[in-house]
Amino acid sequence: MKPTDTKAPDYFHKVVDCQWACPAHTPVPEYIRQIASGHFAEAYMINWRSNVFPGILGRVCDRPCEPACRRGRVDEAPVAICRLKRVAADFKEDISDRLPVAPTQKNGKRIACVGAGPASLTVARDLALLGYEVSVFDDGARAGGMMRSQIPKFRLPDSVIDEECGHIARLDVAIHQNHRIASLGSLLTEGWDAVFVGTGAPRGRDAELPGRKEAAAHIHIGIEWLANVAFGHVEHIGKRVIVLGGGNTAMDCCRSARRLGGEDVRVVVRSGFDEMKASPWEKEDALHEGIPIHNYLMHTAFLHDNGRLTGVRFEQVRAEYDERGRRKLVPTGEPDIVMECDDVLVAIGQENAFPWIERDLGLDFDEWGLPVLDPVTLQSTLPRVFFGGDAAFGPKNIITAVAQGHEAAISIDRFCRARPLDRRPPPTVELASQKMGIHEWSYDNQISEEARKKVPLKALEDTLADIRVEVELGFDVRLACAEAERCLNCDVQTVFTPKLCIECDACVDICPVECINFTADADEPDLRERLKVPARNTDQALYVADGLKTHRIMVKDENVCLHCGMCAERCPTGAWDMQKFLLNTALAGAEAPRT
Amino acid sequence: MTYLAKPRLLAATAPRNALGYTRRDYEGAISTLCAGCGHDSISAAIVQACFDLDIEPHRVAKLSGIGCSSKTPDYFLGNSHGFNSVHGRMPSVLTGAALANRNLIYLGVSGDGDSASIGIGQFAHAMRRGVNMTYIVENNGVYGLTKGQFSATADKGSKSKRGVVNSDNPIDLAALALQLGASYVARSFSGDKEQLVPLIKGALRHNGPAFIDIISPCVTFNNHAGSTKSYDYVREHNEAVNRVEVILPRDRIETSYPPGSLRRIVQHDGSILHLRKLGEDYDPTDHIGAINHLQERHALGEIVTGLLYVDNSAEDMHRHLNTVEKPLNQLGDAYLCPGSKALDALNASLR
Numbered sequence: 002m003k004p005t006d007t008k009a010p011d012y013f014h015k016v017v018d019c020q021w022a023c024p025a026h027t028p029v030p031e032y033i034r035q036i037a038s039g040h041f042a043e044a045y046m047i048n049w050r051s052n053v054f055p056g057i058l059g060r061v062c063d064r065p066c067e068p069a070c071r072r073g074r075v076d077e078a079p080v081a082i083c084r085l086k087r088v089a090a091d092f093k094e095d096i097s098d099r100l101p102v103a104p105t106q107k108n109g110k111r112i113a114c115v116g117a118g119p120a121s122l123t124v125a126r127d128l129a130l131l132g133y134e135v136s137v138f139d140d141g142a143r144a145g146g147m148m149r150s151q152i153p154k155f156r157l158p159d160s161v162i163d164e165e166c167g168h169i170a171r172l173d174v175a176i177h178q179n180h181r182i183a184s185l186g187s188l189l190t191e192g193w194d195a196v197f198v199g200t201g202a203p204r205g206r207d208a209e210l211p212g213r214k215e216a217a218a219h220i221h222i223g224i225e226w227l228a229n230v231a232f233g234h235v236e237h238i239g240k241r242v243i244v245l246g247g248g249n250t251a252m253d254c255c256r257s258a259r260r261l262g263g264e265d266v267r268v269v270v271r272s273g274f275d276e277m278k279a280s281p282w283e284k285e286d287a288l289h290e291g292i293p294i295h296n297y298l299m300h301t302a303f304l305h306d307n308g309r310l311t312g313v314r315f316e317q318v319r320a321e322y323d324e325r326g327r328r329k330l331v332p333t334g335e336p337d338i339v340m341e342c343d344d345v346l347v348a349i350g351q352e353n354a355f356p357w358i359e360r361d362l363g364l365d366f367d368e369w370g371l372p373v374l375d376p377v378t379l380q381s382t383l384p385r386v387f388f389g390g391d392a393a394f395g396p397k398n399i400i401t402a403v404a405q406g407h408e409a410a411i412s413i414d415r416f417c418r419a420r421p422l423d424r425r426p427p428p429t430v431e432l433a434s435q436k437m438g439i440h441e442w443s444y445d446n447q448i449s450e451e452a453r454k455k456v457p458l459k460a461l462e463d464t465l466a467d468i469r470v471e472v473e474l475g476f477d478v479r480l481a482c483a484e485a486e487r488c489l490n491c492d493v494q495t496v497f498t499p500k501l502c503i504e505c506d507a508c509v510d511i512c513p514v515e516c517i518n519f520t521a522d523a524d525e526p527d528l529r530e531r532l533k534v535p536a537r538n539t540d541q542a543l544y545v546a547d548g549l550k551t552h553r554i555m556v557k558d559e560n561v562c563l564h565c566g567m568c569a570e571r572c573p574t575g576a577w578d579m580q581k582f583l584l585n586t587a588l589a590g591a592e593a594p595r596t
Numbered sequence: 597m598t599y600l601a602k603p604r605l606l607a608a609t610a611p612r613n614a615l616g617y618t619r620r621d622y623e624g625a626i627s628t629l630c631a632g633c634g635h636d637s638i639s640a641a642i643v644q645a646c647f648d649l650d651i652e653p654h655r656v657a658k659l660s661g662i663g664c665s666s667k668t669p670d671y672f673l674g675n676s677h678g679f680n681s682v683h684g685r686m687p688s689v690l691t692g693a694a695l696a697n698r699n700l701i702y703l704g705v706s707g708d709g710d711s712a713s714i715g716i717g718q719f720a721h722a723m724r725r726g727v728n729m730t731y732i733v734e735n736n737g738v739y740g741l742t743k744g745q746f747s748a749t750a751d752k753g754s755k756s757k758r759g760v761v762n763s764d765n766p767i768d769l770a771a772l773a774l775q776l777g778a779s780y781v782a783r784s785f786s787g788d789k790e791q792l793v794p795l796i797k798g799a800l801r802h803n804g805p806a807f808i809d810i811i812s813p814c815v816t817f818n819n820h821a822g823s824t825k826s827y828d829y830v831r832e833h834n835e836a837v838n839r840v841e842v843i844l845p846r847d848r849i850e851t852s853y854p855p856g857s858l859r860r861i862v863q864h865d866g867s868i869l870h871l872r873k874l875g876e877d878y879d880p881t882d883h884i885g886a887i888n889h890l891q892e893r894h895a896l897g898e899i900v901t902g903l904l905y906v907d908n909s910a911e912d913m914h915r916h917l918n919t920v921e922k923p924l925n926q927l928g929d930a931y932l933c934p935g936s937k938a939l940d941a942l943n944a945s946l947r
Contacts, residue, residue, distance in 0.1 A: 075605040439631075440599060448603035503827045504787055505632040505815065510640035513602040515610065515619065534607050551831065561607040567600070573632025573815045 002525050002554070004547050007496065010430050013582040015542060016559050017492045019082055022069035024404035026428070026586045027051040029066055029082055030492040034444065036085055037485035039478075042096050044089035049100075049168070051586070052403050053123050054148075056161040059087025060473070061152055063249075063280060063398040071491050074538070075514065075561050078453035080487045081476075088481040090161070101130055103172040108132040110417045113193040115182050118146020119399045120390025121199035122169050123406025124413065127589040129172040131414060137174060140181035142232070144170070147201050147391070148399060150228040151250065153257050154469045185358040185386070195385045195413045198358075198372075199406070202391035206350035208245060212303030216310035220303060223254045223348030230257050230468070239343025241265045243313050245300055246348035247277035252284065254346040255292045260468040268294045269313070269340070271330055273320060286472070290461065298338060299330060303345065312341040351396045371395060378412040378422040379405060387412055410589035426591035431583040435493055436569070442579055444493050446566040449486040490564045494582045497555055499548035501576035508568035508577055509533075516558040517568060519549070532558060601626055614650040622646050622653065624674035628667070634786030634812030635665055635734045639672040641789050642703070642732075645796040646673065649844070651701065657693055658703045661686040661715060664741055665707030665734035665812075673703075684715020687722030687731070691913070694727050697923035698914050701800060702729035709739050712748040712767045719769070723776035723805050728912040730799040731778075731807045733769055734786075736814035737825040744817025755822030770904060771890045773807035774883070779910030780806035781886070783901045785830050786813065790839075795903060797842040803864035804910035811899065830899060837878040837889070837902040841870040861908050871903060880906050 007013060015021050019029040028047060035044035048055035062083050070079030110133050114121035117139035125135045143149055144166040148157065170176050182188055188196060205222035207213070213220060219239065223246065229235040242263040244255040247270035258266045268287065270277055274296050277284065284294065298315035305311055315338045318330040353371055358364060364383040365373040372381050372388050379387050389409040390402035412422050435443045457474040458464075464472045476484060509517045515533045522528075528543065529536040536543060541560035549555065569577040602623070610618045622643040627636050646656065653675035660666035662683035669678050677700065681689040690704045704722075711719045711733050722731070737750040746754075746762045749769065754762050770783045780802040784792040792810065799806035811830050813819045819826045824833075838859075845866040859871040861881070871880060879885055886905040893900045913919075924932060 075607060447600050448605060450604055503632065503815075503819070505634065505813070505827060506637040506640065506787060506789065507632045510636050511602070511627075513605065513620070514607050516607070534610050537609055550828070563603055563605060565600070565603060567602070571631045571636075573630065 002522060002528055002543065002545050002556075004554075005542070005544050007544075010428060010584065012542070013432070013494050014584050016494060016562075017582065017584075018069040018071050019066035020492070020584065022065045023052075024065070024401045025052045025407065026404075026584065027066075028492065028583060028585065030488055030490050031583060032089060033080070033082070033085055033485045033488040034490070036088055037445070037482055037488075039482075041089050041092040042094050042099060045093040045096060046099050048086055048089060050588075052400060053126055053169075053406075054119060054165045054399065054403065055086050056090035056165055057148055057157060058400060059083060059085075059090050060157050060161065061148070062086070062400050065400070071489055071561070072487060075563065076452075081453055081456070081484050084456050084476055085481060085485055088476050091475050092478065092481075100168055100171070103129045104132040106132060107134050110134065110194040111136070111192070112195050112197065112413060113138065113188060113191070114197045114199060115188070116146055116198070116200040116390075116392070117141065117144040117166070117176055117178070118199055118201050118390055118402065119148060120392070120402040120406040120409070121146070121197060122166060123403045124197045124199065124389065124410045125174045126169045126172060127407060127410035128413060129169070129174050131590045133414075133417075135174045137176040138180045138182050139176065139178055142178055144176050144178065146199070150231050151224050151253065153227065153253050154231065155256070155260065155464060155472050156253070158469070158471050183357050185364070186362055189362070189386075193385070194417050195387060197409055197413065198386065198388045198392050199390045199402070200355070200392045202351040202353045202396040204352045204354040205347065206352055208300060208347045208349060210300060210302050212305050215308045216303045216305035218308070219310035219343060220345045220347065223250045223346050224351060226346055227253055227257060230261065235261070237262050239263070241342040242267070242344045242346065243340055243342040244268045244346045244348060245313075246270065246350070247272055247279055247294075248348060248350070249279045249283050250351070251346075251348035252279045252287045254348050255287055256290055257468060258344070258346065259290055259292060260465055263344075266292050267340070268292060269298050269300065269315060270294065270296050271299050271318065273297060276320070276328070290465065297330075301337065304339065310343065310345065312339050313345060314339050351391070353392060353395060355392075369395075375422070377408070377425065379409045380412055380416070380422060385416065407586065407588060411587065411591075414589040420593070424593040426587035426593045428584050428586045432494070432496070432580045435566075435579045435581055440570045442493075442566055444490050444579075444581070445486070446490070446564070446579075448489065448563055448565050449483070451483055451487060453487065454480045454484045492582050493564050493566070493579050495544070495557065495562060495564070495568060496578045496580045497544070497546050497557070498576050498578070499546045499555065501574045502549055502555070503574055503576075504549060504551055504553070505573060507571040507573065511567045511571045513565060513567065514561045514563055516560070516562050518556045519551075519553045520556060522547070522554045528556060532556060534558070536560060599626070613647050615652065617647065619643055619647045621675075622673055624669070624671045627671040629664060630816045632815035633664070634736060634810075634814070635668050636671065637786040637789065638732065638734055638792070638810055638812055639668050641786075641792045641796055642672050644789070644793045645800060648793070649797055649800060651800070655699075655701055656703060657700045658705060659686050659690045659693065660705040661707075661710035663707040663710045664736075664814075665705060666710055668734065669705050684710050684713070684718055686710065687715065687718040687727075690729055691722055691725065691727050694729060694913065695919065697925065698728070698919070698921070699923050702727070703800070704729055704731040706731070706733050708733060708735045708737060708747040708749040708769070712769055716748070716767070720772070720776055723773050723778045723807065726777060726779070726911065726913045726916060727805055728803055728914070729805060730796070730802070731805065732796070733807075733809050734812045735769065735809055735825070736812050736818055737823070738814050738818040740814045740817055744814070751824040754824040755820075757817050757820055768890065768894065770807065770809040771887060773805075773809075774887050774890070774905055777805070778807040778905075779804035779907040780903075781905040782807070782903045783809045783811070783899070785811050785834060785901060787827055787831065788834075788901075791836060791901060794840040794842050798840055798863070798867075798869050798903065798906075801842065801863055801865055801867040802906070802910070804907070804912045833897060833899045835893060835898040835900050836874050837900060837904065838874055838880065839872040840903050841872070843868040843870055861906055863908050864910070869903070869906065874902070880904060881908075883907075
């Protein structure tokens with residue numbers, strides 16, 4: 002097998018599973034260590050640089066980092082990364098002197114961002130720090146976009162959104178609220194150097210079924226209803242509520258309904274429980290509030306009594322998979338089920354809509370109504386218009402919108418400086434030995450064997466009584482530190498120097514998870530089976546090194562390495578070393594290498 | 597040197613043996629030996645061998661004397677019986693234990709100081725009595741605990757870390773064991789587990805005195821140029837006579853070696869030793885041939901490793917002495933101490 006090139010920046014990055022999985026590549030272990038040492042402001046600033054909205058994301062992020070967390074492969078549950086992020090936001094001291102300020106001398110370039118959601122605000126922050134004059138136009142009363150309008154206050158209080166949007170507004174970004182852009186064409190005539198479109202996916206998909214029109218008064222589109230709840234336009238709902246759909250919006254709908262008078266609130270989904278789009282923890286939260294989830298029921302009709310909604314009819318279905326693994330829902334043939342209700346919330350998906358973009362501007366759209374974009378630069382076919390967030394490739398999540406905001410800001414900056422957009426600035430990478438003494442490291446290498454900590458919740462009766470009361474209390478400092486200690490420090494890499502190795506096997510013998518091997522060379526599939534513990538997780542790399550005296554190779558399965566450093570402590574020659582790998586993705590303004 | 601205990605977190609795919617144990621279940625306390633010590637590798641090889649043989653930890657008694665090597669039983673088989681004896685006296689304590697209870701698997705762990713210097717008399721007599729045991733010597737050629745003076749197994753002409761040349765003749769414990777009647781004799785190297793683990797497995801399944809001389813470099817005092825027990829020197833001068841594979845009665849036999857290159861030896865307990873010949877023809881059942889081969893190769897400066905000798909029809913001390921089958925602790929007081937009448941009868945029978 003080919004020896005591993007650890008100089009390639011992606012190799013060690015992939016070992017840091019959480020950071021690799023994060024769309025914005027937040028240096029997770031780095032900030033968790035700061036939390037463990039009580040440095041909350043430092044932890045917050047590491048997050049702020051990467052993901053712009055630590056307090057918001059610490060509550061409502063989709064957390065792709067957690068399913069990726071190595072701890073989940075050697076223990077029952079991953080580190081509660083998301084909730085630790087909230088800890089940094091909750092306990093940070095005053096950070097006003099840490100936040101950068103925008104240069105007073107502007108660079109003369111004017112940028113318009115349409116929408117004030119996470120993508121637009123990320124673009125605004127990154128560019129404002131470089132001296133761009135950024136104006137944000139938003140049709141809402143307050144900044145935040147879908148974070149403000151679609152996420153219920155009991156999950157994300159307004160105060161957190163105000164604080165983190167405020168950090169951006171203070172960078173001389175002109176945020177124009179209640180300012181709807183009705184025409185891209187006329188916006189373009191205003192002489193902006195570049196325009197960023199971050200208008201989200203604002204249209205909720207409807208359920209076109211018999212009875213829909215007749216019973217319209219009590220059938221609501223999920224995200225529209227949530228926005229009306231968020232802004233106080235809706236304060237009540239019927240006692241019996243059916244929520245159609247199995248995504249996170251459906252979970253927000255049912256939990257909101259439960260707080261606005263819904264007593265018999267139920268979620269009805271076409272798919273099975275495990276295949277639902279909602280995150281497992283959001284389903285858990287709904288179940289915790291006494292909301293049942295009914296699976297494998299396909300809505301077929303709204304029932305009404307002269308226009309007054311009385312219920313929904315469902316066909317019973319089951320999942321069948323074809324040879325390519327694609328799912329098809331087929332009727333089971335059992336009798337239909339009718340559920341009575343007073344209101345229905347339809348949360349079966351979201352779509353993009355760009356009624357304000359004229360189709361004769363040279364900005365192309367594809368067959369699904371999405372703008373044609375370069376997937377890396379996010380530039381549209383109209384060179385000075387860029388897209389990001391849900392507006393770019395359809396509904397995803399906040400952290401993806403932030404990541405795309407960073408990329409778009411890099412593109413806009415390069416576009417304004419007439420640099421080629423396809424040449425991207427690389428991340429900065431540091432690799433530094435953590436050795437302090439014979440068995441002393443500058444990171445805490447003792448592995449905590451404690452189970453994942455549960456976030457304390459406010460009493461159910463209190464939270465169900467008031468839709469503005471936040472459900473999660475967040476970790477206290479003691480729980481936060483215990484949870485932070487569960488982090489395996491995957492960014493502290495095991496670095497092997499073959500020419501120092503005397504092949505004494507000390508590392509092989511001490512490794513608690515038996516992931517180090519010295520063996521005869523072979524092809525990767527063969528090698529994976531021959532290791533002390535077979536390396537069957539092919540998503541995880543084998544670290545291979547040659548140049549040993551016996552002509553064997555060193556093979557380390559990265560999959561379950563605990564980064565405990567025992568191999569390096571046992572190595573008599575320093576052939577193993579623990580080195581901290583710190584990768585920061587480039588932000589706008591960084592230079593691409595000359596080639 | 598680490599002072600941290602190994603975390604218990606384990607890969608889900610970590611292999612388990614027939615008893616449901618992982619290798620980790622056969623480990624002991626965390627080692628306090630120097631980083632890179634060959635002894636730790638031998639501990640790991642013992643762990644692997646016991647794991648592979650599905651040995652129940654409570655069926656093993658591990659005994660040792662004094663020295664770096666004799667500390668190691670603390671670092672493996674944490675759930676087995678253990679006895680740290682006086683310096684060089686492990687063979688006698690082991691013999692006594694074996695006499696009292698033949699149902700346990702006896703594992704003696706010693707070093708070149710413990711067995712070739714202070715305990716050489718004990719070593720010799722345990723071998724000639726035919727005690728059913730596995731006797732491992734972790735042989736590094738120096739007294740590591742007292743800063744690296746030459747031990748009795750250090751080769752004549754080898755150089756100490758400070759440049760002193762050894763002028764004494766070495767004791768070859770494997771040759772001695774052969775001469776004294778050990779019925780399973782092997783030599784191996786701590787840095788070659790592929791060879792070492794099967795040799796330990798074969799010894800544990802052998803009925804009779806099994807002796808393994810394991811060259812185990814002392815990284816702190818005997819791993820320099822001029823040493824004949826360094827990692828580099830042993831790798832360069834290692835002449836393996838065979839490769840062993842231990843096949844248990846429950847295993848399916850699958851070998852793809854060409855006919856004639858493989859030799860099968862069935863041990864007393866039904867386990868089979870598959871010996872793959874390396875290089876020239878070597879017959880590990882030829883007692884005199886084995887002794888000669890060791891002498892010849894030693895004169896050439898080679899270190900002969902592998903299974904040097906095995907007698908599959910060996911008898912052990914219990915057979916020689918015609919002792920009672922049941923462990924003494926299961927016999928009961930009346931049987932063990934039958935009283936003055938029985939003594940009178942015995943005395944009368946001898947008059």
